[in-house]
Amino acid sequence: xxxxxIIGFSIVANDTPNDAGGSILITTYNIPEGTQKIELYRLAxxxxxxxxxxxxxxxxxxxDVSVVDGVEYLYRVRAITEDTFYVAETxxxxxxxxxxxxxTRITVLLFFILFGGVVLVYIELAKKNPKGLFIRKLPALDxxxxxxxxxxxxxxxxxxxxGLEGITDAGTLASITILEKVGKRVAEYGSRVIHxxxxxxxxxxxxxxxxxxxxxxxxxxAFNKDDVFYLTYEQFGFAAGVDGIMLREKPGAIFLxxxxxxxxxxxxxxxxxxxxxxxxxxxxxxxxxxxxxxxxYVLLGEEMFAASAYISxxxxxxxxxxxxxxxxxxILCLIGAGVIFGTFAVIANNAGNPSYLGIFNRVLDFIAxxxx
Amino acid sequence: MSISTSIWIWIAALLxxxxxxxxxxxxxxxxLAEHIFMGLSLGYTLVILWYDYxxxxxxxxxxxxxxxWSLIFPILLGMMTFGIFSKKxxxxxxxxxxxxxxxxxxxxxxVMLRSWILKQVEASFLTPDKxxxxxxxxxxxxxxxGLVTTLIYFYFSKKREHGFGAAATVGxxxxxxxxxxxxxxxxxxxxxxxxxxxxxxxxxxxxxM
Numbered sequence: 306x307x308x309x310x311i312i313g314f315s316i317v318a319n320d321t322p323n324d325a326g327g328s329i330l331i332t333t334y335n336i337p338e339g340t341q342k343i344e345l346y347r348l349a350x351x352x353x354x355x356x357x358x359x360x361x362x363x364x365x366x367x368x369d370v371s372v373v374d375g376v377e378y379l380y381r382v383r384a385i386t387e388d389t390f391y392v393a394e395t396x397x398x399x400x401x402x403x404x405x406x407x408x409t410r411i412t413v414l415l416f417f418i419l420f421g422g423v424v425l426v427y428i429e430l431a432k433k434n435p436k437g438l439f440i441r442k443l444p445a446l447d448x449x450x451x452x453x454x455x456x457x458x459x460x461x462x463x464x465x466x467x468g469l470e471g472i473t474d475a476g477t478l479a480s481i482t483i484l485e486k487v488g489k490r491v492a493e494y495g496s497r498v499i500h501x502x503x504x505x506x507x508x509x510x511x512x513x514x515x516x517x518x519x520x521x522x523x524x525x526x527a528f529n530k531d532d533v534f535y536l537t538y539e540q541f542g543f544a545a546g547v548d549g550i551m552l553r554e555k556p557g558a559i560f561l562x563x564x565x566x567x568x569x570x571x572x573x574x575x576x577x578x579x580x581x582x583x584x585x586x587x588x589x590x591x592x593x594x595x596x597x598x599x600x601x602y603v604l605l606g607e608e609m610f611a612a613s614a615y616i617s618x619x620x621x622x623x624x625x626x627x628x629x630x631x632x633x634x635x636i637l638c639l640i641g642a643g644v645i646f647g648t649f650a651v652i653a654n655n656a657g658n659p660s661y662l663g664i665f666n667r668v669l670d671f672i673a674x675x676x677x
Numbered sequence: 678m679s680i681s682t683s684i685w686i687w688i689a690a691l692l693x694x695x696x697x698x699x700x701x702x703x704x705x706x707x708x709l710a711e712h713i714f715m716g717l718s719l720g721y722t723l724v725i726l727w728y729d730y731x732x733x734x735x736x737x738x739x740x741x742x743x744x745x746w747s748l749i750f751p752i753l754l755g756m757m758t759f760g761i762f763s764k765k766x767x768x769x770x771x772x773x774x775x776x777x778x779x780x781x782x783x784x785x786x787x788v789m790l791r792s793w794i795l796k797q798v799e800a801s802f803l804t805p806d807k808x809x810x811x812x813x814x815x816x817x818x819x820x821x822x823g824l825v826t827t828l829i830y831f832y833f834s835k836k837r838e839h840g841f842g843a844a845a846t847v848g849x850x851x852x853x854x855x856x857x858x859x860x861x862x863x864x865x866x867x868x869x870x871x872x873x874x875x876x877x878x879x880x881x882x883x884x885x886m
Contacts, residue, residue, distance in 0.1 A: 440834065441837065506758070539714075539718030542715045605852065633831065
């Protein structure tokens with residue numbers, strides 16, 4: 306916007322673009338040689354004295370995030386050298402404001418519309434003909450019946466742990482669908498399911514889910530609400546509690562389904578030590594290795610969501626899985642096309658034609674940052 | 678050797694030993710430590726919620742100037758959760774749940790799309806700088822093959838037959854190699870936690886080292 310004098314040292318202040326407000330972008334130009342620090346001062350409209358607003362880093366650019374939207378400011382900077390200082394200031398008032406649209410996220414919007422549209426189309430297709438959409442069956446799903454059956458034969462209960470995340474986590478939601486299937490089998494076989502919880506809302510949801518599952522299996526009387534209970538909101542307190550339940554109740558089958566953290570191996574190892582069949586599933590990629598090492602069956606990441614769609618045949622879940630499959634295919638094609646075009650661009654560049662490499666780099670920039 | 682005289686260090690050390698006794702088998706000492714841990718953590722969480730959330734975010738803005746009356750709406754929404762305790766009004770919980778899940782999804786989708794998909798796609802492109810040396814070239818090709826075959830492994834709309842099945846098998850090999858590396862890395866981190874605990878017992882409690 307506006308700048309000021311001495312030896313070309315100048316300052317420009319603009320409302321920070323693509324933000325939620327509360328920020329003004331300050332840029333200084335021609336910083337004098339030998340500058341040790343650049344002090345920033347700010348004058349709000351109606352005030353008479355400039356107030357300190359911090360220091361500008363050596364690269365000469367910073368955001369003043371202590372401004373109030375709608376209030377107009379003038380800025381002044383002081384570049385201090387060993388023996389003197391230089392001043393530059395803005396001459397027009399500037400104010401910050403939020404932007405409705407973040408232009409750097411255009412690619413996100415494009416992909417969202419594209420993939421969201423595909424998912425919606427598949428949901429509609431699934432509503433019309435749920436059996437028409439093929440989803441590969443996962444071995445762990447067959448194991449659910451086997452595990453519950455074996456547990457019942459041994460006269461032992463089933464333990465279901467829904468992870469340590471809230472109901473907003475996709476893994477927790479998928480675990481609730483799997484719980485419904487487990488609950489139905491438990492009710493049919495006349496067994497018992499123990500469901501300790503880390504999150505109170507998940508506990509409520511699990512209670513309702515199991516109640517429905519027992520009712521659908523024709524055994525509403527067999528459902529014991531007290532078997533779905535709250536433990537604690539502390540990670541290792543929860544792990545210690547579940548370990549204790551494993552040792553005292555000696556379940557025949559253990560389901561570790563949901564989002565887990567560092568307690569995953571503690572739980573899986575204890576389950577292994579009591580000889581239970583363990584079927585794990587998590588979208589926490591960092592914890593998958595431990596489940597793979599200590600459990601009999603594991604649903605790896607997205608397999609959990611596919612499993613819940615397969616079990617429920619719910620159109621929205623089926624549509625999401627089919628949509629994400631198509632997205633994977635599109636990404637594979639995009640990467641493949643990128644590899645071919647990138648190689649061609651490098652060959653052309655080596656032959657003295659840099660224009661294709663420029664296009665390639667712009668496409669990359671557009672995908673990553675919405676520029677290009 | 679100078680054994681600690683601090684009561685708190687003694688309590689911490691004894692509780693540590695009680696928890697470790699689980700390595701032998703379940704016993705009353707472990708159970709005692711387990712219940713103390715759970716009870717304390719629950720109480721601690723309650724105190725944190727009270728002082729960090731209810732007092733500064735609900736009580737003070739509502740009852741002290743400047744009053745933030747708009748807070749009444751989210752508070753009412755939150756209060757609906759307690760409907761679960763009533764047979765007549767337990768349907769009320771659906772509203773805060775729906776709001777919570779949908780708002781979270783709306784916030785998360787752009788973030789996840791950007792960081793988990795677009796950034797990853799960009800990083801997966803084989804650009805010229807990834808072939809700067811023989812080692813880098815092999816690395817780039819391995820990552821590319823790993824990415825493609827892993828994506829095929831997680832493709833659910835097709836039966837695993839013929840070439841597709843073979844690609845999925847290669848994918849699971851890559852996944853297992855990654856899991857093995859992650860497992861080893863984490864075990865190392867856990868060993869350092871054990872060392873920390875042992876140092877506490879030997880140095881702070883027994884004063885041997």
